[in-house]
Amino acid sequence: MGPHSRWLKISLLSLLALSALSGAPVRGEPYPARPVKVIVPVGAASTPDVIARIIADRLAQVWTQQVLVINRPGGGGIIAAQTAAASEPDGYTLFFGLSSTFVVLPETHDKLPIDLHRAFVPISLVSEQPLLIAAASMLGVNTLSDAIVLAKKKPQGLLYAANFRGSLPHMAGELFAARAGIKLIHVPYPGVAPALNDVISGRIGLIVETMSGLSGAIASGTVKALAFTAAQRLPDFPDLPTVSETIPGFETSGWFALMAPAGVSDEIVQKLNRDLRNVLGQSELQQRFQTLGTYARPMSPPETVSFIRSEQDRWRPMVRELAKTP
Secondary structure (H helix, E strand, O other): OOHHHHHHHHHHHHHHHHHHHHOOOOOOOOOOOOOEEEEEOOOOOOHHHHHHHHHHHHHHHHHOOOEEEEEOOOHHHHHHHHHHHOOOOOOOEEEEEEHHHHHOHHHHOOOOOOOHHHHEEEEEEEEEEEOEEEEEHHHOOOOHHHHHHHHHOOOOOEEEEEOOOOOHHHHHHHHHHHHHOOOEEEEEOOOHHHHHHHHHHOOOOEEEEOHHHHHHHHHHOOEEEEEEOOOOOOOOOOOOOEHHHOOOOOOOEEEEEEEEEOOOOHHHHHHHHHHHHHHHOOHHHHHHHHHOOOEEOOOOHHHHHHHHHHHHHHHHHHHHHHHHOO
16 A cells, blocks of 8 residues: 555544544435434423424434434523524434424514524424413303403403413413403413412413313313314314304414524435424324324425414514513
């Protein structure tokens, strides 16, 4: 072997060693060749976390690689977004984006530490999830109309529980109050468990949450489901009416989207999109989603971008109005 050949061999070995140490992908290696992380902006056992773990499990089976869900709650999602955006754009760190993070934060914070729309490349929408308006059984209402009538008798306002200020449940509650012509007072909670404690005890009259968060309390009879915020009745809950049956045109749903840090190659984006769409097309997964009150909605990357922009346009007036109130 001549000096030039030995130098070339040493250089290639050095490059491979550096790639292994840095975690950078070796050119030509199949993706993914090692575990993938999915950063979720909420705590463990919350609905988005459960959905993310279902997706992670299915992708792990497809890839025969570990897919690790990392919880980074706080800041309305900005802490997790910062962590994901700062990662190498190599497809090995992904972000599980929530509607409230992308719809609310840019409108309510003038100086976010990152530009959410430039920091990520959408892979696909994962699912949409209608919310549920429910009442404490002690409140004595059986329908949404009953709740509206009761609230109109309370000019001081009726308390309702929802997630943090600016969350989609909070915005849905405010939109419902405005459309129904009633006064509701938002009481923010960090999670569904403490909120349910106060609703079940009767200290709070109403709650806006997901079906998965309320199903146990509804089954036990301590909380009464009143109406879904979906456009139509859900096939898994045909006896539960929609808000639009009482307030025509009312509809809102939360959504989840899988994203990658900006700069990731289009080849990886397309690979992720194909595999995620295949996973979301599995009938068993769709049935499991439906038991959680969520519905798979795969899209192409451009369709996902357009969808997020349309959601921002739809909610911008309400978000800005909420930002003005103390």
